[in-house]
Amino acid sequence: MGRLKDKAIVITGAAMGLGYAAALEAAKNGAKLSLVDYNGESLEKAKTVILEQYPDTKIITLVADVSDEAAVKRYVDETVNAFGTIDGFYNNAGIEGRQAPLIEYDLDVFRKVVDINLMGVYYGLRYVIPVMQQQGYGRIVNVASVGGIRGVMNQTAYVATKHAVAGVTKNASLEYGRYGILTNAIAPGAILTPMVAEAFKQVNPADPKKAEAEYAQANPTKRLGLPEEVGKLVVFLLSEDCSYVNGQTIAIDGGQSNSY
Numbered sequence: 001m002g003r004l005k006d007k008a009i010v011i012t013g014a015a016m017g018l019g020y021a022a023a024l025e026a027a028k029n030g031a032k033l034s035l036v037d038y039n040g041e042s043l044e045k046a047k048t049v050i051l052e053q054y055p056d057t058k059i060i061t062l063v064a065d066v067s068d069e070a071a072v073k074r075y076v077d078e079t080v081n082a083f084g085t086i087d088g089f090y091n092n093a094g095i096e097g098r099q100a101p102l103i104e105y106d107l108d109v110f111r112k113v114v115d116i117n118l119m120g121v122y123y124g125l126r127y128v129i130p131v132m133q134q135q136g137y138g139r140i141v142n143v144a145s146v147g148g149i150r151g152v153m154n155q156t157a158y159v160a161t162k163h164a165v166a167g168v169t170k171n172a173s174l175e176y177g178r179y180g181i182l183t184n185a186i187a188p189g190a191i192l193t194p195m196v197a198e199a200f201k202q203v204n205p206a207d208p209k210k211a212e213a214e215y216a217q218a219n220p221t222k223r224l225g226l227p228e229e230v231g232k233l234v235v236f237l238l239s240e241d242c243s244y245v246n247g248q249t250i251a252i253d254g255g256q257s258n259s260y
């Protein structure tokens with residue numbers, strides 16, 4: 001049984017972090033999985049671990065860079081060939097870029113962050129939505145960030161692209177709700193994934209654990225979030241249990257973004 005029984009779910013950035021955690025939770029809930037990542041080696045490892053825990057899960061893995069439009073079209077086509085439908089889409093792959101003051105931000109890094117975090121999310125919607133439109137059903141979860149609803153020091157490119165993801169989410173919800181497609185975004189705070197571990201290294205290269213502990217102190221819950229906690233929210237939003245939430249960017253951050 002499970003919330004996603006027999007649903008075909010595409011997850012980008014599935015090899016590690018939030019994508020991988022959601023893949024595990026979706027497998028636990030009975031989903032068929034199309035796992036997409038540009039890191040093929042880690043993707044195969046992720047598949048192996050998921051199958052160890054949930055051996056009956058149908059899984060295909062597709063190596064693709066989400067900032068490459070042709071590669072996105074391919075992962076969508078191959079998922080439809082394998083499963084016939086795309087019932088849920090976790091549009092998750094993204095990068096942080098480098099931390100730097102706005103006027104010193106490296107332009108090549110800025111463009112790369114836009115290509116992956118904004119264009120990658122947009123290409124995914126552009127090719128997945130027509131499949132869902134034909135089915136008359138779909139659930140989409142884009143990944144924004146608290147950086148998509150608040151400013152974050154020294155992360156201009158990241159914050160700009162994550163606000164853009166929240167905006168694209170609103171438009172997708174307006175334009176495709178009538179086809180039974182519900183589109184939402186999540187806005188995670190600091191969740192302990194490899195990406196966040198790397199960010200703490202940038203904040204305090206000598207002692208990243210200290211940076212992590214200091215960050216946790218500012219959170220109402222006095223801790224960072226866990227990938228599996230995000231996975232549970234994502235599975236709900238990808239399921240039929242989510243039936244009237246549309247166009248929202250939902251913070252999952254222990255309440256920290258409410259603080260002034």
Ligand code: NAD
Nearest residue numbers: 013015016017018038065066094145188190191193194195
């Ligand atoms: P991560 O670096 O731990 O994992 C990201 C995964 O995406 C990796 O497997 C990576 O190979 C893959 N990926 C990156 N760029 C790709 C591309 N162009 N094409 C295909 N695959 C690609 O990161 P994470 O922390 O799991 O972050 C996942 C998403 O969640 C990102 O969009 C990130 O901005 C967002 N997010 C994370 C946090 C957090 O605290 N971890 C907070 C807010 C938002």
